[in-house]
Amino acid sequence: MTAKRPRPIRSGKGRVDLDEAIYAEISRAILHGQLQAGTKLPEHKLAELFDVSRERIRKVLHRLAAERRLEVIPNRGTFVPRPSGDDVRVIYQAHRVFEAGIIELLVRTMDDSIMARLDAHLAAERDAARRGDRAESVRLSGAFHLLLVDALGNSELSRFSRELLSRSSVMVSVYEPAQSSVCAVDEHGALVDALRQRDLTKALALSREHYDHIEQRLKLDQAVPRHQDFAAVFRPVAASERRSRNR
Numbered sequence: 001m002t003a004k005r006p007r008p009i010r011s012g013k014g015r016v017d018l019d020e021a022i023y024a025e026i027s028r029a030i031l032h033g034q035l036q037a038g039t040k041l042p043e044h045k046l047a048e049l050f051d052v053s054r055e056r057i058r059k060v061l062h063r064l065a066a067e068r069r070l071e072v073i074p075n076r077g078t079f080v081p082r083p084s085g086d087d088v089r090v091i092y093q094a095h096r097v098f099e100a101g102i103i104e105l106l107v108r109t110m111d112d113s114i115m116a117r118l119d120a121h122l123a124a125e126r127d128a129a130r131r132g133d134r135a136e137s138v139r140l141s142g143a144f145h146l147l148l149v150d151a152l153g154n155s156e157l158s159r160f161s162r163e164l165l166s167r168s169s170v171m172v173s174v175y176e177p178a179q180s181s182v183c184a185v186d187e188h189g190a191l192v193d194a195l196r197q198r199d200l201t202k203a204l205a206l207s208r209e210h211y212d213h214i215e216q217r218l219k220l221d222q223a224v225p226r227h228q229d230f231a232a233v234f235r236p237v238a239a240s241e242r243r244s245r246n247r
């Protein structure tokens with residue numbers, strides 16, 4: 001599968017903010033699975049590739065760490081998370097238990113407007129799968145579960161769901177084979193059909209099986225990478241930035 005390249009990073013008045021562009025590019029690489037679990041992200045190398053200061057890179061990396069997409073280890077640096085088997089088990093157990101409660105409430109309050117939003121979202125997921133856009137598929141897969149909880153209108157439930165997804169989305173990004181990302185679309189579709197029928201028993205079973213399948217698809221036996229070719233991941237964007245500055 002060929003990864004989509006983002007638009008060139010540009011700086012200056014009237015152009016895309018450079019911090020946001022670097023943030024988006026590193027996020028894209030994580031979601032596409034181009035940065036392996038356990039990879040260290042050296043500030044000096046990224047600063048050179050993006051042709052910016054180390055302080056600017058540090059700011060972006062700390063933002064991603066605050067979102068739990070990266071991990072900062074004191075006196076060692078910033079790394080792509082490498083969740084353990086226990087980490088995965090705990091997070092997906094929480095997902096199963098939490099979403100069961102959401103579905104029980106949602107079946108009672110389901111209406112046409114909620115169904116319309118879910119149907120539109122499924123269409124977007126299927127389109128991303130057809131295009132082979134793994135990063136968008138991972139993002140939309142998480143957003144599907146946010147749609148379910150947000151439909152309840154409970155800000156505390158929505159906040160907790162986002163905290164769980166911030167951790168599990170990284171697990172999927174670094175441990176799930178790229179070709180497996182499309183599997184979630186059909187599973188989401190089956191769950192929506194059960195909700196449409198207000199079949200609580202079926203919806204609960206499908207939700208539980210969905211999280212079971214995600215957990216089973218994660219390949220946790222990856223070796224810690226000794227070398228990551230950052231130039232292959234980032235250089236085309238860095239080169240575009242340098243060309244734009246020289247114009």
